[in-house]
Amino acid sequence: MQSTPMPATRDQAKARARQIRAEHAGRGAAISHAEALEKVAAELGYRDWNTAAARLSNLPDVPLQVGDRVAGTYLKQPFAGRVLGVREVHGGASFELTLQFDAPVDVVSFDSFSAFRSRVTATIGSDGVSASRTSDGRPHLEVARA
Known part of the structure; x- marks a missing residue:
């Protein structure tokens, strides 16, 4: 089983929420986008989506970092x-x-x-x-x- 990297930006977190919604819809248990965002926040260890959104960067992905x-x-x-x-x-x-x-x-x-x-x-x-x-x-x- 291959794990996906954890979202590092708000855009990535929103994309993960869309993925969660699609997974639930595929199982016949539709959830709202807000519920999916809350699930993403929980996955990232935040108490709610507002806290996660405030903490997540909205900067573009940097492919490499100093020291890599x-x-x-x-x-x-x-x-x-x-x-x-x-x-x-x-x-x-x-x-x-x-x-x-x-x-x-x-x-x-x-x-x-x-x-x-x-x-x-x-x-x-x-x-x-x-x-x-x-x-x-x-x-x-x-x-x-x-």
Whole structure:
């Protein structure tokens, strides 16, 4: 059985309430949206929905946090490392990451030349993929929690 992550924002909590309503309706026991919100509040450990709504953030989801262990590809080269910095840009539509690689990554594909990077800063979307692309269309950076 796979568990779903607990809601961290009001939007996620409201989505969870809709899911609870659908589950109850599927069992033939319809409940109101307000009752579903109260159930979400209880799941999160709050006494009622008003308290939960006041405590939950309404900020956009941040895909990574400072200190997270990450892995992925940078300029088509695999890496593992740690997030040193995260900055929201474009109103939460994307995030600027600073990564420290565990081992330097050679970002040049020529046999006769090398250029190693151990720390990079790049902008990613909430999916962990950069909009910037190499000449063959691959994302500059693809990153996820390790």
